[in-house]
Amino acid sequence: MRTVRESVLDVLRTRGMTTVFGNPGSTELPMLKHFPEDFRYVLGLQEAVVVGMADGFALASGSTALVNLHTGPGTGNAMGAIINARANRTPMVVTAGQQVRAMLTMEALLANPQSTLLPQPAVKWAYEPPRPADVAPALARAAQIAETPPQGPVFVSLPMDDFDVVIDEAEDRAAQRTAARTVTHAAVPSAEAVRALAARLAGARSAVLVVGNDVDAGGAWEAVVDLADRTGLPVWSAPTEGRCAFPKSHPRYRGTLPPAIAPLARCLEGHDLVLVIGAPVFCYYPYVPGAYLPEGTELVQLTRDAEEAARAPVGDALVADLALTVRALLAELPERRTPDAAPRIERAVSYAETDGVLTPLAAMSAIAQGAPENTLWINESPSNLGQFHDATRISTPGSFLFTAGGGLGFGLAAAVGAQLGAPDRPVACVIGDGSTHYAVQALWTAAAYRIPVTFVVLSNQRYAILQWFAQVERAQGAPGLEIPGLDITSIATGYGVPAHRATGAGELTKLVRESALQQDGPVLIDVPVATELPSM
Template sequence: MRTVRESALDVLRARGMTTVFGNPGSTELPFLKHFPGDFRYVLGLQEAVVVGMADGYALASGTTALVNLHTGPGTGNAMGALLNARANRTPMVVTAGQQVRAMLTMEALLANPQPTLLPQPAVKWAYEPPRPADVPAALARAVQVAETPPHGPVLLSLPMDDFDAAVTEEEDRTALRTAARRVEHANAPRPETVRALADRIATARSAVLVVGDDVDAAGAWDAVVRLAERGGIPVWGAPVSARVSFPHDHPLYRGELPPAIGPLARALEGHDLVVVIGAPVFRYYPYVPGPYLPDGAELVLLTRDADEAAKAPVGDAVVADPGLTAQALADHFPDRTSAPAPHRPSRTPWTEDGVLPPGAALAAVVEGAPGNTLWVNESPSNVPQFHQAARISNPGSYLFSAGGGLGFGAAAAVGAQLGAPDRPVVAVLGDGSVHYAVQALWTAAAYRVPVTFVVLSNARYAILEWFAQLEHAQGAPGLEIPGLDILAIAAGYGVRSRRAESAGDLTKLVREATAQDEGPVLIDVPVTTELPSL
C-alpha cells in the first residue's frame, strides 16, 4: 500500500510541478524527507522571498509554481508576497505544514488554529484536508483552482503526520485521475456582442484602447495589435501595469495612463469611446478626485475576470477571453498598412558630479542589455524613465508588481531566470526596494542563477517623497536611508558586485554580466532623484 507522500508526489509530477520553492520548518520535514531526485528544491532564506521567487518563476515560465511554507509563522511572513501574487494573477499552489492531528485540538506549539483563515484574502482558495488520504486529491484540485482565470495563489494546510499515512489503491488512482484532468478556459464572446461593439468602435468619433496585464498573460498580444492596426485605434497602457501588453515602439502607442481619477480622465479627453482590454477599471492611487471619464465618453471593459467587471465604477463589460474577443473584433475591420514607427533619437547620457540622472542610467543599462532581455522592475520612482529607455516591444518581456508592495523585484528576478533559463534577466531595483527581498541574493549565488541586478542608489525612498508632496505630508520621517553599502551586502551573500563609474562603464558592465552564465552579478549605480509626475 502506498503512502500519502508517494501519491502526492505523483500528482505533482502529473502536473509538471517538480520545482519546489521553500523555506523548511519542522512541520515540513515529513513531506521533504527522501526528497526525490527528479524534483528540484529552491531554498529561500525568508518566506516572502520564497513566494516572490515562485511568483517570478510562474510568470516567466507560464506554468504553475509550487511553494512550501512553515505553518502559521511562515504563512504570516509570506503574506505581503502572497498579496502581490494575487494582484499579479499568478498561478501558484502554496502548501503550509501543520501540527500533527492529535495535537490540533489543544493548539500545541506550531499548530495553526485558523489555517484557512490566515491567508485570506491573498488566496483564491484555502483548505485543510479532513483526512490524510484526501491530501493528493486536494493537491490536484488546488492546481485546477490556481489555473482557473483569473489565475491566483491557493493554499493547502497539510498536517505533518499525514504524509506517512497509507492510501488505498482506489484513493491513489482517483487522485491521479483528478491530476490528469485538463480544463480548457476559452470563453468566446457571443457573435452579436462582438458585432455590436465593433459597430460602436466604427461609429465612434474617436475610440481608444486601454490595454492591461491580462493581454500579455493570456497570449492576446498579437490579437490586440491587429485590432488596433485594423481599426486605426490609438492605445494607452493601463495605469500601474505589471506587464507590457502592447509594443512601446508602435506608432499607435501613447504611453501609460496616470493612476489617478482626475488626471486619467484628462489624459483621455477627446475620446468618446474607451475600450479597456485585460485591465481593471482602473488601478488608482493616489486619490485625485475628478470624473472617471471625459465628458460624453463611454467605456466598455473586456475581461475574463467577472469580479473586475462587477467592481468597475463606470462602463459596460464583456466577460470573455481577451484574445478571442480582440481577434473577433479585428475581423470586423479591413486590413490596413501600419505606419512605420517614428524615429526615436538617441539620448546622450551625462553625469553630474559622477552621479547619473535616472534616465541616463537606464538608457545605459538598456544599451548594454541583449534584445531578448526579460526585464524585472522594482524602482517605482523611475518607471517612466525605464519605459522611455527600454521601449519594450515583445510579449513576455516585462514584470512589475501589480500589488504595490515592495519585495517583488529581486526575488522575482531569481525565479524568472529559473523559469526562463534561455533568456537574460535584468532586474532594475531601487536601493530601498532591494532590501525588502535582499535574501534573494543568497539564493541566486547558491544556485548560480545568472541574474543581473542593477541597483539605482539615491539613499532614499523617492516614491514616498513624491507621495508626501501629493498628500501634503512633507516632513514625514523615515524617507531617507543613508549608510547602505549594497556592494558589501552583495559580497556577503556571495554575489559578484561592481559600482558603475560612468554611463559608458555601466553599459559595459551590463553587457558583460548578461553575456555570462556563471552566476549573479550586482551593479550599483549612484543616481540623482527625479520624482514622478501625474
C-alpha cells in the same frame, strides 16, 4: 498500497509541479523526506523571498508554481508576497505544514489554529484536508483553481503526520485521476456581442485603446497589435503596469495613463469611446477626485475576470477570453486606411550627470544599451519606471515583470525565479536601493544556485516614490524616507554575489554587457543616481 507522500508526488508530477520553492521547518520535513531526484528544491532564506521567487518562476515559465512554507509563522512572513502574487494573477499553490492532528485541539507549539483563515483574502482558496486520504486530491484541486482565470495563489495546510499514512488503491487511483483532468478555459462571446462592439468601434468618431497586464498573460498581444494596426487607434497602457501589453516602440503607443481619476480622464479627452482590454477600470492611487471619464465619452471593458467587470465604476463590460474576442472583433471590422500616427511625446529628462551621479534616464539608457535584445526585464524602481520604459522600449511579449500589488519585495526574488523559469533568456533586474532590502536574502539563493541574473541597483539613499507621494498628499516632513549608509556592494559580496560600483554611463553599459554574456552566476552592479520625482 502506497503512502500519502507517494500519491502526492505523483499528483505533482502529473501537474508538472516538480520545482519546490521553500524554507523548511520541522512541520514540513515529513513531506520533504526521501526527496526524489526528479524534483528540484529551491531554498530561500525568508518566506517572502520564497513566494517572490515562485512568483517570478510562474510568470516567466507560464506554469504553476509550488511553494512550501513553515506553518503559521512562515505563512505570516510570506503574506506581503502572496498579496503581490494575487495582484499579479500568478498561478501558485502555497502549502504550509501543520502540527500533527492529535495535538491540533490543544493548540500545541506550531499548531496553526485557523490555518485556512490566515492567508485570506489574499488567496483564491484555502483548505486543510479533513483526512490523510484527501491530501493528494486537495493538491490536484488546488492546482486547477490556481490555473482558472483569473489565475492566482491558493493555500493548502498539510498536517505533518499525514504523509506516512497508507492509503488504499482506490483512494490513490482517485487522486491520480483528479490530477490528470484537463480544464480548458476559452469563453467565447456571442456573435451578437462581438458585432455590437464592432459597430460601436466603427461608429466612434475618435476611439482609443487602453491595454493592461492580462493582454500579455492571456496571450492576446498579437491580436491587440493587429487591432491597433487595423483601426489606427492610439493605445495607452493602463495604470500600474505589471506586464507590457503593447510594443513600446509602436507608432500608435502613447504611454502609460496616470493612476489618478482626474489626470487619467484628462488624457482621454477628445475620445468618444474607450476600449479597455485586459485591465481593471482603473487602478487608481493616489486619490485625485474628478469625473471618471470626460463628458460624452463611453467605455467598454474586455476582461477575463467577472469580479473585475463588476467593480468597474463606469462603462459596459464583456467577460470572455481576450485573444478569441479580439480576433472575432477583427473579423467584423472593415479594412480601412489609417492616417499616420502622431509622433510620441518624449519625456523631457536630462541625460547628463547631476552632482557627479547619473540621472535616472542616463542610467536606464546605459543599462538598456548593455542588455541583449531578448532580455527578460524585472523592475522594482517605481520612482524611475517612466525613464525605464523610455530607455528600454520593450516590444516583445513576456519580456517585463513588475508587481501589480503595490508592495515592495518582488524584484530581487522574482528575478531569481524568472531565470529558473526561463533559463534560455538573460534576466536583468533593475531595482532601487530601498526595494532591494525587502527581499535581499534572494541574493544568497542566486549565488548558491549559480543563477545568472544581472542585478542593477539604482542608489539614491531614499524612498523616492514615497517622497513623491508626500508631495501629492501634502505630507511633507514625514519621517523615515531617507536611508543613508547602505553599502550595497558589501552586502552582495557577503551573500556570495560578485559586485561592482558603476559611476559612469560607459562603465555601466560595459558591466551590464559582460554580466549578460556570462553564465557563471549572478552579478550585482550598484549605480549612484540622482533623484527625480515622477510627475502625473
